[in-house]
Amino acid sequence: MRRTLVWLLIGLYSAVVPAGHGLMTTFNDVEPLPDAGLTPLQFSYRLDLLDEQTRLLLTPASADRYPLAIAFAREKLAEIEALVVQDHGSAAAPAVEAYRAYLDSAAAAVLESPAEQRDARAEHFANALLEQRYLMSTNYLDLPSDSRPVIGGVIEVAVTHYENLTAVLRKAFKKAQFFKEEEVRWAWETAQQADLQGL
């Protein structure tokens, strides 16, 4: 009975994916996160982090460092999600910090890019950040409610980077991002509604 009531409440108050209404379908086939691999719960995680950071440091050209930083950032998201799934969201801090550091590294690589590549790379970074926010938001409802609040902090990191990036995005590109940004905001709003409803 209680379960029925809960789902009735969802039906009344929670959001739905706007499938079928055409205005927000950008992320239907977004690339899912990679396998998490090691997580901070494992002894050798620090070594894994060190290996990633060393590889980034030893990659001098921004052209090579940028995709590496993005790949590592996605891996950190997968680790954070894996921890939340196991109800260990509180153990995610090292992965969140690494996520922030890899986005910093990606942002720096964008700015260091040769002028003729900077726009394209900044636009790729903008889309990558939106995709990451979307992925974390849409999976949110499926995560244990006690453990998932850490996701909000992760999304904040991506939001801050996106806002900083807008200063270097071409005006025309930024205009054409409007509905993507709306879709991502809406996806997170859905997740927050679930928290408000105690779901």
Next chain:
Amino acid sequence: MLRVLVLAALVAGLLSACSGEPEGRYDSRAGGPYRLTWFSDPPRPVAGQVTQLTSQLRYSRTDEPVHDLEILHERTLHNFIVNLDFSSFAHIHHEDFAPIEEKHRRTATLNFPYTFPTPGRYRIVSEFTHRQRSWFKHADITVGDIPAPEPIDIDLKRDITVRDVSARLSTSPAQVVAGFETELVLELSRAGMPVTDLALLLGTEVHVALWRTDGRFFGHTHSYTPHMASMMAAIREAAADGQTRARMLNDMMVKMMSAPSELVFEGPTIPIHYVFPEPGVYAVFLQAAPAGESTVFKFMVEVDAYSEGMDTTIHSIINAPAHQHSERQ
């Protein structure tokens, strides 16, 4: 004997590992809370012969069946099957052939027969609604021995005829721009006379399924009613900040989901609003029911990247406040 059996099992295991997925099994792309797997019978579908397609929807985390799917637009699982050269299209469901019974719900297993018309690479996109959210999953199925893919025939004509119904597709703005709202208008006529006998088809006047011709950016949408237009206009006028718009959008979606089906457009025109996410050529399949008969009209639409100075204004046929992205900074 035992040694022979163990050896046989090892060999079988190795062979299975080498060949990847078992024949006749098609897993949807990983990621997200759900995993949708398709099975075909026969395991190697043959063009022109009936194939039984069976879907199983499970939770990614627990591998338990998702047994409480919700019905949206009169069906539980909407399936769009397209040849990736975009020469054929189907919108098909379990309930088109048989009612859903308790055993189907309990095991989250649905099935239907389908005849792949020609050899080729097919994509099946399935849309389902669970816990008031809609999700898409897709899997690819190869039918027969196929030669190397040829370039897709791009045909941008705006007038076609299917059986006795002629269809014209127009867009506003005329030059479709990625990332901006576009109004597509399907206009139907029969023997030179406007079609005015459109019927509802699974709860709407038109189902639109579209893909960019590289198979990416699937979308599924429906007619855009004056009610929807006024709700969208209200959101734009009321909310300058994105967070508030997101909240209002939430409310609007819930209202739209719970609204009963209603025939708003009897013909000859049906407006549709869509935001093409990226530039490219899109194959657009519009399924409507003139005189109650389901009919698919296929068009291709070229979508450009936005550049400064482009006119993205919509001159809508819907009687609602004109809008486009003048508010964009």
